Amino acid sequence: xxxxxxxxxxxxxxxxxxxxxxxxxxxxxxxxxxxxxxxxxxxxxxxxxxxxxxxxxxxxxxxxxxxxxxxxxxxxxxxxxxxxxxxxxxxxxxxxxxxxxxxxxxxxxxxxxxxxxxxxxxxxxxxxxxxxxxxxxxxxxxxxxxxxxxxxxxxxxxxxxxxxxxxxxxxxxxxxxxxxxxxxxxxxxxxxxxxxxxxxx
Numbered sequence: 001x002x003x004x005x006x007x008x009x010x011x012x013x014x015x016x017x018x019x020x021x022x023x024x025x026x027x028x029x030x031x032x033x034x035x036x037x038x039x040x041x042x043x044x045x046x047x048x049x050x051x052x053x054x055x056x057x058x059x060x061x062x063x064x065x066x067x068x069x070x071x072x073x074x075x076x077x078x079x080x081x082x083x084x085x086x087x088x089x090x091x092x093x094x095x096x097x098x099x100x101x102x103x104x105x106x107x108x109x110x111x112x113x114x115x116x117x118x119x120x121x122x123x124x125x126x127x128x129x130x131x132x133x134x135x136x137x138x139x140x141x142x143x144x145x146x147x148x149x150x151x152x153x154x155x156x157x158x159x160x161x162x163x164x165x166x167x168x169x170x171x172x173x174x175x176x177x178x179x180x181x182x183x184x185x186x187x188x189x190x191x192x193x194x195x196x197x198x199x200x201x
Contacts, residue, residue: 051101053198057089065191069179077178087175093165098200106157110191118142120183125160128172152197
């Protein structure tokens with residue numbers, strides 16, 4: 001009888017321990033659940049990916065080359081629509097996480113094909129506004145920079161425009177170059193490539 005009694009007591013104690021452990025676990029789980037859903041909002045700092053700036057053009061190269069150029073007045077040069085006298089291009093700005101993008105349009109002279117002095121060249125840039133191209137830069141002679149710009153335009157290039165954008169959009173441009181009417185040379189060639197540099201802020 002004593003053995004039977006002891007066995008029943010052991011069994012009873014075992015179930016008491018099991019039930020107590022289950023109750024304790026339930027309390028701990030409930031406490032964790034309440035703490036999780038009542039926690040303070042977590043602040044996550046995210047590094048800006050910036051924005052994307054793309055130069056688009058319909059020709060094979062992003063350059064304008066005048067061949068067999070003759071002295072031309074500014075009035076004629078600014079309005080010429082002859083083939084090879086102008087270069088249309090666009091700049092696509094796609095903002096990502098940055099609130100603003102700054103980009104520069106610059107020209108890089110091709111010294112291998114240019115034999116007209118820089119002082120005798122006229123540079124003129126227009127931007128499309130409401131369907132009409134209007135003056136943005138020039139006409140001025142080609143003047144190479146002596147330093148890199150803050151945006152990254154190269155040493156020796158000529159910066160034509162610095163543009164700040166706060167929304168994603170496309171800007172359309174038209175570039176023209178011609179030989180000045182005051183040039184001492186009677187003819188020649190000149191070539192420049194259009195370059196874009198940008199920085200997200």
